[in-house]
Amino acid sequence: MKKKNSSIFPIVAGAIRxxxxxxxxxxxxxxxxxxxxxGRLAPERDRHEWDNIPEDLIGEEKDIKRIVDQAGKPxxxxxxxxxxAYALILLKRKDNVLELMAEIVRENSRVYxxxxxxxxxxxxxxxxxxxxxxxxxxxxxxxxDYGDIAGTITSTGxxxxxxxxxxxxxxxxxxxxxxxxxxxxxx
Amino acid sequence: MNGSGGxxxxxxxxxxxxxxxxMESTIERFKDFLGGTGIGYKVLWDEVPAGTKPFDAANKIxxxxxxxxxxxxxxxxxxxxxxxxPTCWPAPLVASGHMGGHFAAGLxxxxxxxxxxxxxxxxxxxxxxxxxxxxxxDARHLWGEGIRRxxxxxxxxMGAEASVAAIGQAGENLVPMSVIINSxxxxxxxxxxxxxxxxxxxxxVRGSRSVAIAGPKEEWEKAVKLHLSxxxxxxxxxxxxxxxxxxxxxxxGSRWLASRGRKWGAASPPIETGACDPRDLSRIAFRTxxxxxxxxxxxxxxxxxxxxxxxxxxxxxxxxxxxxVSAKYGISEIGQNTCSGLSFGRSFFRTFPDGxxxxxxxxxxxxxxxxxDDLGIWCNYGQLQRDFKKLYYGGILKEKLEKREFESYSxxxxxxxxxxxxxxxxxxxxxxxxxxxxxxxxxxxxxLEQWGIPEEEWKKDSALLYWKMGHPKHHAxxxxxxCGAIINxxxxxxxxCHSHTNFIRNGLPLEIQKRLARDIWGxxxxxxxxxxxxxxxxxxxxxxxxxxxxxxxxxxxxLCNWMGPVAASPLQERGYRGDDSLESLLYSxxxxxxxxxxxxxxxxxxxxxLHRALTLRGMGRRQIRALHDTxxxxxxxxxxxxxxxxxxxxxxxREDIKKGMDMFYQELDWDRLxxxxxxxxxxxxxxxxxxxxxxxxxxxx
Numbered sequence: 001m002k003k004k005n006s007s008i009f010p011i012v013a014g015a016i017r018x019x020x021x022x023x024x025x026x027x028x029x030x031x032x033x034x035x036x037x038x039g040r041l042a043p044e045r046d047r048h049e050w051d052n053i054p055e056d057l058i059g060e061e062k063d064i065k066r067i068v069d070q071a072g073k074p075x076x077x078x079x080x081x082x083x084x085a086y087a088l089i090l091l092k093r094k095d096n097v098l099e100l101m102a103e104i105v106r107e108n109s110r111v112y113x114x115x116x117x118x119x120x121x122x123x124x125x126x127x128x129x130x131x132x133x134x135x136x137x138x139x140x141x142x143x144x145d146y147g148d149i150a151g152t153i154t155s156t157g158x159x160x161x162x163x164x165x166x167x168x169x170x171x172x173x174x175x176x177x178x179x180x181x182x183x184x185x186x187x
Numbered sequence: 188m189n190g191s192g193g194x195x196x197x198x199x200x201x202x203x204x205x206x207x208x209x210m211e212s213t214i215e216r217f218k219d220f221l222g223g224t225g226i227g228y229k230v231l232w233d234e235v236p237a238g239t240k241p242f243d244a245a246n247k248i249x250x251x252x253x254x255x256x257x258x259x260x261x262x263x264x265x266x267x268x269x270x271x272x273p274t275c276w277p278a279p280l281v282a283s284g285h286m287g288g289h290f291a292a293g294l295x296x297x298x299x300x301x302x303x304x305x306x307x308x309x310x311x312x313x314x315x316x317x318x319x320x321x322x323x324x325d326a327r328h329l330w331g332e333g334i335r336r337x338x339x340x341x342x343x344x345m346g347a348e349a350s351v352a353a354i355g356q357a358g359e360n361l362v363p364m365s366v367i368i369n370s371x372x373x374x375x376x377x378x379x380x381x382x383x384x385x386x387x388x389x390x391x392v393r394g395s396r397s398v399a400i401a402g403p404k405e406e407w408e409k410a411v412k413l414h415l416s417x418x419x420x421x422x423x424x425x426x427x428x429x430x431x432x433x434x435x436x437x438x439x440g441s442r443w444l445a446s447r448g449r450k451w452g453a454a455s456p457p458i459e460t461g462a463c464d465p466r467d468l469s470r471i472a473f474r475t476x477x478x479x480x481x482x483x484x485x486x487x488x489x490x491x492x493x494x495x496x497x498x499x500x501x502x503x504x505x506x507x508x509x510x511x512v513s514a515k516y517g518i519s520e521i522g523q524n525t526c527s528g529l530s531f532g533r534s535f536f537r538t539f540p541d542g543x544x545x546x547x548x549x550x551x552x553x554x555x556x557x558x559x560d561d562l563g564i565w566c567n568y569g570q571l572q573r574d575f576k577k578l579y580y581g582g583i584l585k586e587k588l589e590k591r592e593f594e595s596y597s598x599x600x601x602x603x604x605x606x607x608x609x610x611x612x613x614x615x616x617x618x619x620x621x622x623x624x625x626x627x628x629x630x631x632x633x634x635l636e637q638w639g640i641p642e643e644e645w646k647k648d649s650a651l652l653y654w655k656m657g658h659p660k661h662h663a664x665x666x667x668x669x670c671g672a673i674i675n676x677x678x679x680x681x682x683x684c685h686s687h688t689n690f691i692r693n694g695l696p697l698e699i700q701k702r703l704a705r706d707i708w709g710x711x712x713x714x715x716x717x718x719x720x721x722x723x724x725x726x727x728x729x730x731x732x733x734x735x736x737x738x739x740x741x742x743x744x745x746l747c748n749w750m751g752p753v754a755a756s757p758l759q760e761r762g763y764r765g766d767d768s769l770e771s772l773l774y775s776x777x778x779x780x781x782x783x784x785x786x787x788x789x790x791x792x793x794x795x796x797l798h799r800a801l802t803l804r805g806m807g808r809r810q811i812r813a814l815h816d817t818x819x820x821x822x823x824x825x826x827x828x829x830x831x832x833x834x835x836x837x838x839x840x841r842e843d844i845k846k847g848m849d850m851f852y853q854e855l856d857w858d859r860l861x862x863x864x865x866x867x868x869x870x871x872x873x874x875x876x877x878x879x880x881x882x883x884x885x886x887x888x
Contacts, residue, residue, distance in 0.1 A: 023432035023447065023462070081464070082432045083759070089430060111696040113716055117439055123429050124447070156543070170827075170835030174718045178665070183440045183692070184481050186652075186665060187526035 006060070008040050012053055013061045013078070020082035023124060025067075025075035025090050028054060070095045089125045097128060098136045102146055106163040114179060115152060115162035115172045154180040192401030193254025193778035194218075198226065199299045199321060201314060203385050204244060204306030208321050213300040218780075219873065220794055222253030224283045225743035226301045227269020228797040231281055232877065234305075237804045241273040242361060242384035244307040250294070250352070250390065253745035257295030257398040257497065259407070260773045261414045262747035264496025266291040266352075266369070270381045271805075272680055273363035274567065276632020276657035280679040281801040283742065284366070286352070287496035287504070287525075288373030291745050293350035296394025308386040311359075313337075315345060316392045326388035330359060333561035334368050341391045353389035354379040355563025357617040362628035364565045364616070372504065372523050372556070373496065376565040377680060401779025410772050416466075417756040417765050419443060419693065420474035421503040421525070422685065422749055425465075425757040426694035433464040435759050438694030442503075443757075444476045451476075452488035453508040465757035472502040479505075481529045482552055483544030494523055501750060505529070509553050516550070516606065518557040527569050531555035532609050534572035537580065539604035551606040558609055562617035568681045570631050570659040573651050575612075584623065587638050592621050632657025646819035649826065654681070655817050662688035664822055664837045668720040669847040670713070672839055673731040676816040676848070679802060685748045686734035691717065693755045699763055703755055707767055708733060719834040723843045728850035733788075739798070740770055740791035792855070793872035799864055800877045803886045812852075812862030818844060858888035 015034040019026045031054055035041050041050070054076050058064050063080040069091055077087050092100040101121060108116045118137075121128045128136075140146035148165045152173045160176035167175075197210045198217065213222075220229045227249040239245045248270040255263045264287050272282035294302065297316050304314075308323070311330035315322045329337045338351040345351075350369055357365035358379030365379025382388075400407050419425035420443035426436045427443045445460035460473040472493055478486040489509050493502030506523040513520040527534075532555015539548040559566070566572060578584045579601070585593055601608040615624035626634045631653060635642050645653040654660040654675055661681040663671040666688045675682050690700070691714065701711025704726070713726035733752075741748040753765035766772075768784040775781045782790070808814055818839070825838035832840070849859050856868040866887055869878035881887050 020432065021462075083435050085435045086430055086432050111698070112438070113697060113719075114438075120429065120439065125430055125432075168834045170829065170833070171716075171719055172835075174835045174837075178717065179440050182665065186662070187481065187530075 006056075008035060008038075008053065009057050009060055011035065011038050011040065012057055013064060016057075016064055016076050017078040017081055020078040020080070023082065023086065023090075025077050025082075025087060027073070027075060031076070067091050086125055093126060097126075097132060098139055100126070101128075101133075101136050102140065102149055105149055105161045106165065109163040109166035109172070113167055113171075113175075115160035115167065115176045117176075117180065118159045118161060152176050156180055191779045192399040193258070193774070193780075194222070195295050195298050195300050195396070195398070197299050198301045198303060199316065200303045200305065201321070201323065202306045203304065203308040203312065203323065203387060206323055208323070217300070219790065220797070221740075221743035221790055222256070222300055223251040223265070223267035223743040223745055224269055224739060224798070225253075225790075225794040226251040227267060227283060228281065228794060228801055230303055231269065231271075232797060232801055232804075235271070237807060239271060241271040241279050241363075241381050244305075244385075246271050246381065246384075247303055247305045248378060248381050248385070249301055249303050250290075251301040251743075252291040252294055253300075253743050254778050255773055256291040256745035258400060258777055259411050259498065260746070260777065261411065261418060261498065261500055262496075262750040263498040263745050264288065264291050265742070265745045265747050266294070266375070267742045267745075268367060268375045268378050270378050272377055273380050274377060274630030274632065274657050275679045276630065276636065278805070280805040281798060282377065282678065282680040283683075284375030284377045285683065285742060286367065286369055286373045286375035287499075287747070288370035289350040289497045290352050290369040290373075290390075290392060292497035293348075293392035293394060295398050296396050297392050298394060298396055302390065304382075304385060304387060307384065311386045311388050313341060313353075313389040313391065314387065315341075316390065317345060317349075318394055318396065326386075329388050330386075331356065334563050335371060335561050337389050338368075338371055341389055345391045345393050349391045349393040351389050351391045353563075354382045354387075355561055355617065356614075357563040357565075357628070358383035359388070360617065360619055362564070362617060362619060363630050363633070364567060364571060364628045366559075366563050366565045368560055368563060372528070372560050374528065374560065374565075376567065379563045379565065398777075400777050402776030407776050410769075410776055412468075413766065414753070414769055414773065415468050415471065415500065417753045417758070417769070418471060418500065418750070419465075419755070419757050420445075421477060421501055422692065423689040423751060423753060423755070423765075424692060424694050425755050425763065427463075431462045433462060433466075434757075436695060440692060441694040442477065442480050443474045443694075444479055445470075445474045449476075449487060451490040451492055453491045458492070468500075471500040475501055475503050475505075477503055477505045477525050478507045478529060481526070482507075482533075482549050485544065485546070485549065489549070491521070496747070499747065499750075503749070507553075509549065512550055512553045516554055516557075516610075518554060522553045522556040524556055524560075527566055528556065528560075530569075531559045531566055531572075532606060534566070534569055535575055535609065535612070536601070536604045537576055538602075547604060547606065551604070551609065554606040554609045555613075558613040562613060564613060564616055564628075567630060567657075568659050568661055570651075570653065570681075571627060573653075573659070574631055574634065575627065577648070577651060583638070583640070588623055592623065595621070596623075630657045631659075643820070647821055647824075649821035649824065651821075654819055656680075656815075660819075664720075664839050666717070667691050667730075668715055668727070668837070669723050669839065669844060670727045670731045670734065672818055672822060672844060673728070673847050673851050674734055676818060677735060678798075682738075683748070684734055684738040686737045686752055687730060689749070689751070690714075690754045695755060695763055700755075702762070703764060704730070706764070707754060716834075718837050720832060720837070720839075722832060722840075723847040723850065725850050725854075728847060728854050731847075731851055732854045736788050736791040736795055737770070739794045740787065743791070743794055744770065744774060746770065746773075789872060793874060796855075796864055796868060796872055796874060797877065800869075800874070800881060803863070803881060804884065807884070807886075809861050809863060809886060812848065812860070816848065816862050861888055863888040
């Protein structure tokens with residue numbers, strides 16, 4: 001049986017996909033705005049009438065996914081254009097940037113393994129300001145919850161962070177220098 | 188063999204002593220050696236006696252391409268140039284240079300798989316190859332000119348579609364550290380002076396034919412599309428440099444630099460690269476920006492675009508436009524290159540007023556490219572510059588040079604990081620202007636010999652990256668531990684093998700790399716985390732063998748070893764798996780000669796073994812393991828005293844490496860004690876005649 005409002009699925013899916021290509025999550029409010037701009041909402045219509053649309057869409061369009069922040073608010077993206085890993089970063093960026101930073105440092109130290117240059121956090125999807133990065137550094141230094149997060153500075157002055165849970169200091173130092181200087185000097 | 192495609196079918200032979208031009212069948216004589224270096228080694232084995240020197244008339248220089256050159260196979264624009272190598276110390280031996288650009292396709296379209304140049308002309312000549320019309324032409328008006336003017340002049344005569352491979356003044360003056368360059372900036376290191384010794388200024392190729400593909404069109408197109416779909420960025424890095432919406436992983440060391448907001452700033456109008464989802468095959472050329480990778484973020488605003496070799500979507504040859512250098516230095520504002528070519532000028536200096544990624548450093552890159560690519564000077568993978576810095580800052584220049592010559596250089600300008608200094612140094616190298624320039628132009632081995640510096644001194648210094656026989660390491664233990672170290676023992680110049688480093692640096696997490704390694708080499712133990720090496724095992728030996736064989740395969744097929752093998756891919760849906768049979772798929776379809784991956788690897792082993800045989804015959808010594816397959820002392824040291832197998836060091840262990848070499852020889856069926864390939868090894872690949880000749884000389888175990 002065709003779902004109610006299925007005629008507007010392509011509009012909503014298209015909007016989610018476009019935003020996903022641009023590296024952005026979509027909120028229910030943004031979906032509502034899209035529908036209004038497309039003239040699919042009469043001004044007197046209640047917003048709640050359209051609340052089920054994103055969830056219905058997930059069942060219909062396999063690439064449309066939902067993730068939920070700490071407050072339970074849903075966000076939508078297309079897995080065809082936006083990787084789950086990236087989506088989770090975007091989500092956590094909203095929730096707790098300090099925790100996100102620590103998680104990225106730990107994950108890089110564990111999985112690749114390698115330290116992370118601090119300037120990584122200035123670019124999307126983190127888009128942190130230098131002041132934000134500095135504030136996070138200070139908090140990490142002060143809290144034993146982040147006692148495993150350590151730093152190293154390369155010969156060019158670039159700061160890298162790593163987790164001592166997964167990388168020994170000497171290894172992290174070597175890898176930081178290798179990533180920052182060594183690889184391009186050994187083309 | 189049932190081949191009916193791929194090869195052009197003819198090898199051109201040009202004798203510059205008597206002007207004779209002839210042709211022979213590629214298939215009849217060279218089919219088992221595929222093309223490229225395979226043809227080069229075969230010609231040298233059959234026709235150039237041991238003891239011949241690089242500049243002798245009896246030496247030959249072979250420009251070889253493979254059956255995939257000029258086809259639609261991605262990354263096929265490679266020419267291998269094989270000869271006796273002038274900088275190989277203490278005595279010249281076989282080696283190959285490799286160049287991208289458009290020469291390979293031009294040669295195939297003209298109807299040839301290789302050009303064999305023999306003899307010596309009495310006066311400067313250039314070779315015009317235009318389909319079946321082959322002429323030796325007078326080059327006296329070009330002799331003394333730089334590569335750019337020679338290329339322009341020949342292109343005017345042959346037409347814009349011609350591809351010209353030329354030497355500059357360095358090659359003309361028999362400077363061993365010289366290059367051959369085609370298409371203005373695509374260089375093959377090390378053999379410019381061999382061409383110069385033959386008084387051959389250039390080869391221009393132009394063709395109107397096409398390359399036949401034996402297999403069904405649909406299958407060929409499917410194979411090409413498969414290859415394209417599995418491509419990463421330059422050096423087959425398969426994850427982006429920073430987090431991208433489409434990507435699960437990323438690596439700050441990756442050459443996949445494309446990102447939203449990043450622009451080719453000097454394009455008109457500027458072009459945004461975008462995030463370059465790997466499933467969008469129309470955006471492959473936007474992934475890589477080697478100027479930004481090597482020169483720093485500021486290079487984005489100077490980037491015009493990426494340029495490609497024929498048939499390559501990667502476009503790693505970045506073109507930059509720096510308007511300020513035109514008025515400041517009197518050079519073109521346009522420069523283009525890949526890797527060390529970009530950094531040629533900058534690498535001479537220890538410091539710059541605004542840092543190694545500043546504006547002045549970038550200007551030094553531009554000046555270096557402009558001079559080196561016109562004069563035709565080779566850097567020996569950066570060894571020229573490292574030697575120069577060591578000699579200067581170590582006080583050796585002041586000690587060795589006559590006072591007058593030493594003071595003729597503007598050392599204060601050099602120390603201050605002024606790119607103008609390169610105008611003093613580089614033209615002198617090209618013209619052997621003075622003792623310093625002459626000695627630098629000899630290459631490291633002969634430089635050390637000339638100045639009475641023991642080679643051990645260079646072999647102890649880890650900053651010099653010197654390996655052996657006058658050449659540096661090229662992706663050794665810093666990249667792939669024992670595998671990289673073993674690989675670097677095998678050639679007579681820097682090894683130019685990227686099979687292993689492409690894999691190690693692909694950017695994927697270690698667990699995924701180990702899974703892929705298990706599929707190809709039998710176990711994830713083949714690889715370690717960088718600088719966290721574990722003791723040697725048989726899988727590392729298998730990886731070393733695979734790396735070398737695939738390098739020879741690529742150099743013989745005309746596939747770019749900087750872009751393969753395709754062991755990994757950027758596709759999450761494939762588990763990041765590449766396709767280790769891609770070469771055999773493309774080869775079989777193109778030629779009609781169906782070979783499995785194993786069968787094609789056997790052909791590669793034949794070619795690699797012939798290189799070994801040539802080396803042995805040239806050396807005339809049985810103890811090739813002890814005398815040739817060596818590692819420098821710095822590999823077995825760590826300045827901070829960390830022992831081997833400690834995270835944070837690339838320090839190798841001598842006993843462990845001995846074990847590694849034993850395992851490597853075992854994989855190839857070479858004698859463990861001497862390093863001599865056994866008769867069975869030659870028999871396995873059909874080189875019984877080679878074994879017989881070596882046996883007569885006492886060079887079998």
